[in-house]
Amino acid sequence: MNYADRLQAAVDCTGNACLVGLDPILELLPADFAAARDVERPRAERARALGDFCCEVIDVVAGRIPAVKPQSAFFEALGSDGVRQFERVVARAKNAGLIVIADVKRGDIASTAEAYAHAFLGGVAGVHEDELADAVTLSPFLGSDSIAPFLDVCKRTGRGCYVLVRTSNKGSADFQRHGSPELSFQVADAVVKWGSELVGESGLSSVGAVVGATHGAELASFRERMPRTPFLLPGYGAQGAGANDVVGAFLSPSRSGAPRGALVNSSRGILFAHREPRHAGKSWKDATRAALDAMIQDLGAALGAR
Amino acid sequence: MNYADRLQAAVDCTGNACLVGLDPILELLPADFAAARDVERPRAERARALGDFCCEVIDVVAGRIPAVKPQSAFFEALGSDGVRQFERVVARAKNAGLIVIADVKRGDIASTAEAYAHAFLGGVAGVHEDELADAVTLSPFLGSDSIAPFLDVCKRTGRGCYVLVRTSNKGSADFQRHGSPELSFQVADAVVKWGSELVGESGLSSVGAVVGATHGAELASFRERMPRTPFLLPGYGAQGAGANDVVGAFLSPSRSGAPRGALVNSSRGILFAHREPRHAGKSWKDATRAALDAMIQDLGAALGAR
Numbered sequence: 001m002n003y004a005d006r007l008q009a010a011v012d013c014t015g016n017a018c019l020v021g022l023d024p025i026l027e028l029l030p031a032d033f034a035a036a037r038d039v040e041r042p043r044a045e046r047a048r049a050l051g052d053f054c055c056e057v058i059d060v061v062a063g064r065i066p067a068v069k070p071q072s073a074f075f076e077a078l079g080s081d082g083v084r085q086f087e088r089v090v091a092r093a094k095n096a097g098l099i100v101i102a103d104v105k106r107g108d109i110a111s112t113a114e115a116y117a118h119a120f121l122g123g124v125a126g127v128h129e130d131e132l133a134d135a136v137t138l139s140p141f142l143g144s145d146s147i148a149p150f151l152d153v154c155k156r157t158g159r160g161c162y163v164l165v166r167t168s169n170k171g172s173a174d175f176q177r178h179g180s181p182e183l184s185f186q187v188a189d190a191v192v193k194w195g196s197e198l199v200g201e202s203g204l205s206s207v208g209a210v211v212g213a214t215h216g217a218e219l220a221s222f223r224e225r226m227p228r229t230p231f232l233l234p235g236y237g238a239q240g241a242g243a244n245d246v247v248g249a250f251l252s253p254s255r256s257g258a259p260r261g262a263l264v265n266s267s268r269g270i271l272f273a274h275r276e277p278r279h280a281g282k283s284w285k286d287a288t289r290a291a292l293d294a295m296i297q298d299l300g301a302a303l304g305a306r
Numbered sequence: 307m308n309y310a311d312r313l314q315a316a317v318d319c320t321g322n323a324c325l326v327g328l329d330p331i332l333e334l335l336p337a338d339f340a341a342a343r344d345v346e347r348p349r350a351e352r353a354r355a356l357g358d359f360c361c362e363v364i365d366v367v368a369g370r371i372p373a374v375k376p377q378s379a380f381f382e383a384l385g386s387d388g389v390r391q392f393e394r395v396v397a398r399a400k401n402a403g404l405i406v407i408a409d410v411k412r413g414d415i416a417s418t419a420e421a422y423a424h425a426f427l428g429g430v431a432g433v434h435e436d437e438l439a440d441a442v443t444l445s446p447f448l449g450s451d452s453i454a455p456f457l458d459v460c461k462r463t464g465r466g467c468y469v470l471v472r473t474s475n476k477g478s479a480d481f482q483r484h485g486s487p488e489l490s491f492q493v494a495d496a497v498v499k500w501g502s503e504l505v506g507e508s509g510l511s512s513v514g515a516v517v518g519a520t521h522g523a524e525l526a527s528f529r530e531r532m533p534r535t536p537f538l539l540p541g542y543g544a545q546g547a548g549a550n551d552v553v554g555a556f557l558s559p560s561r562s563g564a565p566r567g568a569l570v571n572s573s574r575g576i577l578f579a580h581r582e583p584r585h586a587g588k589s590w591k592d593a594t595r596a597a598l599d600a601m602i603q604d605l606g607a608a609l610g611a612r
Contacts, residue, residue, distance in 0.1 A: 025417065039432030046432070073414060073421035079434060080393055082425075084386035105414050107445055108379060109475040109540075111331065115379035119388075126345030126352070128385060139413055141447045141470060143477025164447060169415040171449025178492055179485025186484055234415075 002200030003135055003160030004208075004230055007263075008254060010066035010099050016296045017250070017259040019232070020061050021103070021267030022070040022089060024050045026077075028272045030284035047078040051085030055092045057271060060288050062096035064296070067134075069101040069232075069265055087131040100133045101232070101263075105164065107139035107146055114149035121161075123153035135160035137210060137232070140187050147194055151207065154198060160206035160230075163191050165222065168212030168235030188225045195229060202254070204230050204261065213264060216245035223249055223261075231262040237269025237295070243302035250303060259303055266295055308506030309441055309466030310514075310536055313569075314560060316372035316405050322602045323556070323565040325538070326367050327409070327573030328376040328395060330356045332383075334578045336590035353384040357391030361398045363577060366594050368402035370602070373440075375407040375538075375571055393437040406439045407538065407569075411470065413445035413452050420455035427467075429459035441466035443516060443538070446493050453500055457513065460504060466512035466536075469497050471528065474518030474541030494531045501535060508560070510536050510567065519570060522551035529555055529567075537568040543575025543601070549608035556609060565609055572601055 011017055026037040029050070035041055036049035058068065070089050075082035093100045106116045118124045122132045138150060140163050150161050166176050166184040176184045188209065195207030211222050213235035223231070231249045235241045243264075251261035273291035274284035282290065317323050332343040335356070341347055342355035364374065376395050381388035399406045412422040424430045428438045444456060446469050456467050472482050472490040482490045494515065501513030517528050519541035529537070537555045541547045549570075557567035579597035580590035588596065 023418070025421075039430075043432070043434065071418060071421075073412070073418045073425065076389075076425040077421040079425070079437065080386050080390035083382075083389045087386055105445075106379070106411070107413075107447075108411050109473065110477075112329070112377060112379045115331075115383040119379065119382040119385070124345075126349070128349065131385065139411075139445050139447050140481060141413075141445050142473050142475060143480030143482070145475055145477035167415065167448050169448060169451055171416075171451035174449030174496065175446060175489060175492060176449070178489050183481060183484050183489060186481060190480065 001158050002198065003154065003158055003206035004204040005200035005202050006134065006158070007066065007099055007160070007230065008202040008204065008260065011260070012254055012256045012258045014064060014066050015258050016065060016300060017263050018065045018292065018295055018299060019067045019069055019101070019263040019265040020057070020065060020270050020292065021234070021265050022054045022057060022068055023267040023271065024053055024074045025268070028268070028275065029053055030274055043078055044081040047081035047085045050075065050078060050082065051088050054089040056285070057288065058089070058093050058096050058098065060285055061292060062098055064292060067099035067101060067263060068093050069103050071103045071267070087128070090133055091130045094130065101135045101137065101162065102133035103137050105137050105139045107142050109142060110145045110149055113146045117150045117153040121150065121153045121157060121159040123157050135162060135208070137162045137164065139164050140190065144190065151194055151198070154206050160208060162208035162210050162232045163187065165191060165209040166211050166215055166218070168214045168239050172212065185225060188222055191229055192226050199228055202260070204228050208232055210234065211249065213241035213246045214239055216241065216248070219246065219248040232265060233262055234265045236264050237266040243298040247302050247306050264299060270295065307464050308504065309460065309464055309512035310510040311506040311508050312440065312464070313372065313405055313466070313536065314508040314510065314566065317566070318560055318562045318564045320370060320372050321564050322371060322606060323569050324371045324598065324601055324605060325373045325375055325407070325569040325571040326363070326371060326576050326598065327571050328360045328363060328374055329573040329577065330359055330380045331574070334574070334581065335359055336580055349384055350387040353387035353391045356381070356384065356388065357394050360395040362591070363594065364395070364399050364402050364404065366591055367598060368404055370598060373405035373407060373569060374399050375409050377409045377573070393434070396439055397436045400436065407441045407443065407468065408439035409443045411443050411445045413448050415448060416451045416455055419452045423455045423459040427456065427459045427463055427465040429463050441468060441514070443468045443470065445470050446496065450496065450500070457500055457504070460512050466514060468514035468516050468538045469493065469500070471497060471515040472517050472521055472524070474520045474545050478518065491531060494528055497535055498532050505534055508566070510534055514538055516540065517555065519547035519552045520545055522547065522554070525552070525554040538571060539568055540571045542570050543572040549604040553608050553612050570605060576601065
């Protein structure tokens with residue numbers, strides 16, 4: 001089954017388009033997982049604590065939201081032991097019924113890109129299917145031939161990808177706004193082309209776009225350029241964007257009345273809610289649950305009001 | 307000690323600027339390592355065979371060339387077992403006295419980029435120092451704030467990075483030539499700026515640039531824009547570029563008469579030389595040795611003739 005359709009089914013089921021980013025930043029982990037930052041411990045033990053935290057977060061959010069997005073970098077920082085935990089976290093999230101988007105932002109020449117596609121999305125024999133993500137984030141800097149191997153694997157496996165179009169950070173303006181029309185628009189047009197053969201029954205393609213929620217004013221023009229592209233919107237919460245900033249990225253609701261066309265990501269705002277004064281006195285799980293409920297409610301209200 | 311200075315010392319020592327890319331493509335491995343592509347075997351065993359091959363290549367090339375460039379994707383394709391072997395290969399190469407450039411092409415927002423910097427270049431307690439690379443390749447798509455964490459780690463650890471400026475593949479034209487001046491020139495100017503505080507006694511910076519050897523005609527203009535930047539030139543051999551194409555990337559020789567300012571990478575042409583008709587009858591090691599000798603000779607002749 002097409003990735004875009006599977007994703008929409010998950011959104012229909014939960015009724016919201018919230019995506020929780022699994023960014024286990026060592027310094028911010030709750031006290032229960034302090035072993036992860038204890039440099040005196042063996043690396044495998046530290047990685048295990050990092051994985052434990054993510055698995056517990058998954059248990060908290062499963063059934064409430066359609067998808068999670070583990071960020072590879074925080075696992076890779078603990079070497080192969082960390083990568084082993086990344087695999088465990090992906091498997092745990094899939095078992096819990098969540099769509100998994102591996103945030104890896106890879107991008108390389110075709111023969112190398114093919115190896116990355118196999119690493120994260122499969123499409124070859126001998127991979128551990130339960131450890132493969134449903135979709136992956138990609139950097140477009142190397143051009144069409146660097147994306148093609150992923151399109152091929154997506155077609156064969158029913159998986160998806162999200163290409164960086166305009167990122168949420170300040171520095172995104174340095175190169176992504178270069179030229180006229182700006183580079184991001186060129187990439188957006190390419191994303192439409194790359195995704196044209198992967199449009200599912202939901203009317204959306206399995207080739208998505210990462211567009212920072214921090215660029216609220218521009219979201220509408222990106223949406224206009226990419227009418228059938230699922231958006232992944234980072235930047236909500238800790239990075240400064242709110243529910244009203246992301247409304248323009250959504251398409252008309254699905255038949256079941258659920259949001260369609262975008263996922264809104266929050267990482268630190270959900271995972272590390274226990275550090276915020278407004279959640280003082282709560283356990284980290286209760287804080288995470290409360291922060292997620294607030295996000296679901298805020299997004300629902302903003303989408304309902306349009 | 308500054309990365310650029312350590313690199314120049316290694317080039318002075320071997321007298322050539324050849325870089326062997328460790329791209330262990332499963333289908334191309336010599337028969338001795340067929341276990342790596344046997345999907346019936348446990349993944350750890352397959353990864354071990356992949357690592358064994360790279361370690362044997364390192365034994366063949368050590369002492370003859372200054373540096374190697376393991377390509378992470380081919381290891382990641384075998385999951386955490388593959389990443390474990392990547393670490394082993396990095397450690398083996400460093401023990402053999404080779405400079406190690408981890409080809410990972412990472413690029414992400416600052417907090418995430420910091421985790422990647424720690425993963426590959428260290429700069430924090432608790433990392434396995436012997437498994438860390440000397441330098442890393444980076445994608446600039448997310449802008450200055452995505453590069454800054456690497457510059458910080460490079461300053462503190464004496465390590466280096468190479469930023470993608472113009473890649474060797476055909477698709478590089480899609481976005482890297484976008485705008486006027488083209489994006490690659492913008493990135494080149496940024497590379498100079500990023501590297502300005504990391505210039506060593508060799509007169510070169512520890513912030514390098516990846517410029518495809520396949521763009522021979524443009525190399526001179528990139529060199530003009532980046533006069534103190536070490537170049538990493540992929541595209542030699544299997545991708546079509548020859549010794550004369552890369553001459554324009556080099557600066558005046560070092561005091562010892564060795565090449566200065568660039569490394570020329572060949573991966574498949576060296577690793578899989580045994581598959582070429584001209585090396586028929588040779589063992590894979592003899593074929594690799596002969597191909598490397600030919601590359602060293604060809605480059606030396608081209609540089610000597612200018």
